[in-house]
Amino acid sequence: MAPKLPPHHPVEQSTSATAGGQASVHHAPPPGILRWLLTTNHKEIGSLYLIFSLIMFFIGGIFALVVRAELFQPGMQLVNPEFFNQMTTMHGLIMVFAAVMPAFTGLANWMIPLQIGAPDMALPRLNNFSFWLLPVAFLLLLSTLLMPGGGPNFGWTFYAPLSTTYAPPSTTFFILSLHIAGISSILGAINIIATIINMRAPGMRMMDMPLFCWTWLITAFLLIAVMPVLAGVITMMLMDINFGTHFFNAAGGGDPVLFQHLFWFFGHPEVYIMILPAFGIVSAIIPTFARKPLFGYASMVYATAAIAILSFFVWAHHMFVVGLPLAAELFFMYTTMLIAVPTGVKVFNWITTLFRGSITFEPPMLFALAFVVLFTIGGFSGVMLAIAPADFQYHDTYFVVAHFHYVLVPGAVFAIMAGVYYWLPKWTGHYPNVKLAQWHFWLSVVGVNLTFFPMHFAGLAGMPRRIPDYALQFADFNLVSSLGAFMFGASQLVFVAVVILCVRGGERAPAKAWEGATDLEWSVPSPAPLHTFETPPTFRRHDAADLPAP
Amino acid sequence: MTDPQHRPTQPNPGVQRTVMRTVAALVGMFAFAFALVPLYDVFCRVTGINGKVDTTAQALVHEEVDDSRYVTVQFITRNGSGLPWNLEVETRQVRLHPGQSAEVDFAFHNASSDGTWGRAVPSVSPSNATRHLRKMSCFCFEEQHLEAGERLELPLVFQLARDLPPEINTVTLVYTLYPVAGDEAALQARATGDTGDEA
Numbered sequence: 001m002a003p004k005l006p007p008h009h010p011v012e013q014s015t016s017a018t019a020g021g022q023a024s025v026h027h028a029p030p031p032g033i034l035r036w037l038l039t040t041n042h043k044e045i046g047s048l049y050l051i052f053s054l055i056m057f058f059i060g061g062i063f064a065l066v067v068r069a070e071l072f073q074p075g076m077q078l079v080n081p082e083f084f085n086q087m088t089t090m091h092g093l094i095m096v097f098a099a100v101m102p103a104f105t106g107l108a109n110w111m112i113p114l115q116i117g118a119p120d121m122a123l124p125r126l127n128n129f130s131f132w133l134l135p136v137a138f139l140l141l142l143s144t145l146l147m148p149g150g151g152p153n154f155g156w157t158f159y160a161p162l163s164t165t166y167a168p169p170s171t172t173f174f175i176l177s178l179h180i181a182g183i184s185s186i187l188g189a190i191n192i193i194a195t196i197i198n199m200r201a202p203g204m205r206m207m208d209m210p211l212f213c214w215t216w217l218i219t220a221f222l223l224i225a226v227m228p229v230l231a232g233v234i235t236m237m238l239m240d241i242n243f244g245t246h247f248f249n250a251a252g253g254g255d256p257v258l259f260q261h262l263f264w265f266f267g268h269p270e271v272y273i274m275i276l277p278a279f280g281i282v283s284a285i286i287p288t289f290a291r292k293p294l295f296g297y298a299s300m301v302y303a304t305a306a307i308a309i310l311s312f313f314v315w316a317h318h319m320f321v322v323g324l325p326l327a328a329e330l331f332f333m334y335t336t337m338l339i340a341v342p343t344g345v346k347v348f349n350w351i352t353t354l355f356r357g358s359i360t361f362e363p364p365m366l367f368a369l370a371f372v373v374l375f376t377i378g379g380f381s382g383v384m385l386a387i388a389p390a391d392f393q394y395h396d397t398y399f400v401v402a403h404f405h406y407v408l409v410p411g412a413v414f415a416i417m418a419g420v421y422y423w424l425p426k427w428t429g430h431y432p433n434v435k436l437a438q439w440h441f442w443l444s445v446v447g448v449n450l451t452f453f454p455m456h457f458a459g460l461a462g463m464p465r466r467i468p469d470y471a472l473q474f475a476d477f478n479l480v481s482s483l484g485a486f487m488f489g490a491s492q493l494v495f496v497a498v499v500i501l502c503v504r505g506g507e508r509a510p511a512k513a514w515e516g517a518t519d520l521e522w523s524v525p526s527p528a529p530l531h532t533f534e535t536p537p538t539f540r541r542h543d544a545a546d547l548p549a550p
Numbered sequence: 551m552t553d554p555q556h557r558p559t560q561p562n563p564g565v566q567r568t569v570m571r572t573v574a575a576l577v578g579m580f581a582f583a584f585a586l587v588p589l590y591d592v593f594c595r596v597t598g599i600n601g602k603v604d605t606t607a608q609a610l611v612h613e614e615v616d617d618s619r620y621v622t623v624q625f626i627t628r629n630g631s632g633l634p635w636n637l638e639v640e641t642r643q644v645r646l647h648p649g650q651s652a653e654v655d656f657a658f659h660n661a662s663s664d665g666t667w668g669r670a671v672p673s674v675s676p677s678n679a680t681r682h683l684r685k686m687s688c689f690c691f692e693e694q695h696l697e698a699g700e701r702l703e704l705p706l707v708f709q710l711a712r713d714l715p716p717e718i719n720t721v722t723l724v725y726t727l728y729p730v731a732g733d734e735a736a737l738q739a740r741a742t743g744d745t746g747d748e749a
Contacts, residue, residue, distance in 0.1 A: 122565045165631075190572045198564035228576050232583025247587060250671055251630055251728030258590050262583060325597075325677055 037132070040124035041530055042109045045131050047427070049106025050420070052134055053099050054496070057413075059142070060094035061489050063087045068451075068485040070468055071478045084468035085153035086145060092156025096274065097181050098138045100408065103416045104277040105130075105188045108216045111423060112192060114521035114528065115210045117201025117537045122194035130187035137180035144170035144177075155466060157267065160248035160259040164240045171241060175234045182227045189223035192216055201520070204539040207298065210519045214301050215280030218308045222269045222276075225312075230266040233259065257322050264315035272311045275407060276304055278375075278415030279346055282368045284519065285422050286350050289365035290357025291516040296349040303342035303349075310339050320391045329388040336386035340379065347376055362514070363437035367418035370410055370445050378406030381456065396466075399459025405452045409488075410445070417444075417495065424502050425509030429527035432502040436494055443491030450484025607691060608684040613712045615649035621710055622720045625654065627670075630728040634662035635696065637670060637727050648682075651709035656689060656725070658704065660696035667730035669693045675722045682711040683721060693730050 029035040039045060066087045070078050079087070109127065113120055121127045144151035149168035152158065163171060196217045200209070209217075236247040237259075246252025248259045279300075287294040294300065316324060316332040324332075350372050359365070381403040385391050394400060424432050454477040459465075463474045470478065512522040520539070524532045623644050627637040636659040644652050660666065672690045674680040685691075689704035696702060710721070 122562065123569070186576060190569060193572055194565045194568040197568050198562055224572050224575050225579055228579035229583040232580055236584075236587075250726065251669075253671075255590070255594075258587065261590065262586060265586075323675075323677065 038128065040120070040128050042113050042121045042124065042127065043427075043528060043530060045121075045127050046106045046108075046110030048131050049102050049109060049134075052131075053103035053106060053416075054499075056094055056098035056102070056138060058492070060091050060099050061492065063091035063094065065485060065489050067091060068482040071470070072482040073479065074470055074472055074475050076469055079468070081468045082150060082153060085155075085466070086151045088466055089152045089155055089158075090141075090145065093141065093152065093178075094138070095408070096156065096270070097178070098134070098141075100274050100412050100416070101185060102134055104216070104219070104274070104412075105185070105192075107212075107277070107281070107416070107419050107423070108188075108192055110427065111521060112195060112213055112216060113199070114426075114524065114532060115213055115519050116196065116199065116204060117520050117533050117539060118195060118199035119531065119534045119536075121191050122199055123191045126187050127191050130184045130191065133180050133184035133187075137177045137184065140173055140180070141177040144168075144173050147173070157263060158237070159263070160237065160240070160256050164237055164248055167241065172238065175238050178234050179231060182231050185223050186227045189220035189227070192220040193224070196220075201533070201536045201539040203541075207301065208539065208541055210280075211283035211294065211297070211300055211304075212277065212280035215276040215283075215304050218304050219273050219276045222273050222308055222311065226266045226269040226273075229262060230270075233262045233266065236262075257319075260319050260322060261316070264318045265312075267318065268315040269308070269311040271404075271407075272307055274412050275375075276308065278371070278412045279304060281415045281419040281422070282350065282371050283346075285364045285368040285418055286353050286372075288422070288514050288516040288518075289362060289368075290354050290359050292353055292357045293518075294349065295352040295355075296345070299345055300349055303345040306342040307339060310335060310342070314339065317386055317388075317391070320388045321395045333386055333388040337383060340383055343379055347372065347379075362421075363432060363434065363441060364418045364422035364514075366438070366441045367414045367421060370441070371414045371418060374410030374414070374445075374448070375407055378403055378408075378411055381406065393462075394459060396464055397459035398455040398463045398465055401465050402452050402455035402459055405455070409452065410448050414444075414448075420499070422514070423521075424499070425513035426521055426524075426526050426528055428503050428506075429509055430502050430506035431509050431513070432498050433506060436498045436501070440491055440494040440498060443494065444488060447484050447488030447491055451481050451488055452484075454478075454480045454484075607686055607688070610651060610686050610709055611684065611711070613649050615647045616712055617647045619647070619716075619719075620645045621648060621714060621718065623652070623708075623710070624720060624722045625656075626722060626724045627656070628724070628726050630671075630726050633666065633668050633727050633729040635660050635666075635668050635727050637725060646710050648710050648714045649712040651686070651707065653705050653707045655703050655705050658689075658694060658696060658702045660698060660700050663698045665695065665697040665700075667693050667695050669728055669730050670725040671728055673724045673726070675724065676718060678715060679718050679721045682714040682718075683723070684709045684711060690725065 030038055036044065036048060039048075064087075066079060067084065070076075070084055109121065112118075141151075147168075147170040149170055151168070151170055152163070152174045153168060154162035154166075158174075196209070196213055200206075206214075236245070239245040240247050240249060240254075246254035248254050248256050250256065283294055283300055314332055314336045316328060317336045320329060320332070361369075381399065385394055385400065385403055421432055421437060424430070458474050458477040458481075461474065461477075463470055463477075509526040511525050513526055514522075520537065521528075523537065623646060625639045625642060627639055629635065629637070636657075638657045638659070640655045640657070644654065646652055656670075658668075669692075670690045672688070674683055685706065685708045687705060687707040689706065694702065694704075714721075
């Protein structure tokens, strides 16, 4: 659990002129596990988040492989339907709340203070607390699998009454774990907002920040806005289950459809919480390896904000078939399609940044380019799903599964991996092994497309999601999907190998590890010393020459 | 973990202000989530969305009958979980002109050996017909008590409003039987009993 990053020598601090200057004396960290339990250092906490997320990525991945193994051929093979339901549910919950979200928070912890020239996060102790809530939350969630009646089996969207009247007894534990994970995200969001707003280097305006900071700031606002709604929904569930209320129970005057409205009012901004930081990472990587400044920086910021605001007005596109009135169907159909506009602005800007650039294909760039192409495919199937009359056929089929896996796996997950490859030299002082990284990339790209592309066809042909068996005509698509899934899963072991090798050694990286990189994090030595920017750096804009002297 | 010299003696006021504001926003959004419950209810009642019907008796309005067209009003009855009652309707459907009123009898029967309280919860489909269906008298306005084996006939008196949108040719009224709180514990025990032994 304790890899040797980041190195822990206060001496290195004083050798770097850019990173502080004064040789300050630091207390020695407590020994052993206490160092990690008590750390308030943003870099150590960032590493903890990333390691936790990687472990959870594998646990959630194993659940997915159980699902894919069962679906390898028609008929019931390996698991009973109840366990199959628990696997689909837990896969979704773990991947969303324990893998993707903590990975982005980890990257934010590591990189935001470095990118804005701050010595640490604004609230370091809160930062420690918000991380250590996560293992508690997800150990609790995973433990429900061993309880009588099994773990959550109602899908990651936990629709009432499946999750209330008909839920397994362990649902109360599920609610508690989601509450804890929600508090963790909220505290992380408060910390990020406080850091970005108050701790930028002197001279750095908001519109000078790297886009990763911008997208995370907007993501943090989304978290503040919708995590309390999630907390409210699961509290209502808790009261329906244990205290005899009828929020979602028609017998007592409640309404199960209300659950879906409340859930998706949280749930749709939540899907942008999982993709906006990815936009930020890709917007850092593409200019670096195209050796051109990002095209349309301001429009990127406004597009991100537009996506965030629109996300509050589209939730019912998840509910086109619950019996909405025609006016609501049309409203949510049009607002959903409107989101394609700011998203299109982003894709346009990335492509224009690449246009006539001096492009090289280092591992982070490979993942970033795959992100642009494959995320756009996911975006297109999203536009198809937005068409209300068409959605009546696609709803709850594998087409939906294909859509959101395209935006989440080669979308969010590839962006996280791109970010890891991009910043590993800064974290460890070594470049990741290029050959292995290329193997990882190509196996992942082929695996991901083999897994999810056939799901489009299976879904269009009518295969329903969340069912452990299927009609014979879907057999070939599912066979390909399952093979692809195992290939993708296995190729992530290569990723682990790359990271471990990179921590242990490899080609040494200079402070500015990538030729085209310009942001502030590349001005501190590689590996980044434990304490950086204790004296704020002087920030110079790229276009400083054009501006009058302050 | 920094030297006391470097540790800020008091928290950054900007950070404090940001934290206060975000916490206020958090509390506000949590309250908003709960406020959405009554808001949703009011919204649905006002607009008639979701087939939620007014549960108070309305007055018969004397208006000219539109005999240029017929509208079919269908009745569906069904049992929610946990109440051993039957609800039957004397006729599955009636044909009316908009503006006409009608009376239909429903028969409740308690098939169990205990006296229990139950309630029939109505729902109208399509939902934009909800506001155009006036109920002068309905068993769904109150809860019923049936002794063991008791059979009870209750009328529904309703009127189709003259201004029913022209595209609506069929209105479906669904009544779902639910046990009334108090029998809730029994329902809960049954539900968990059903799912309890799948390990």
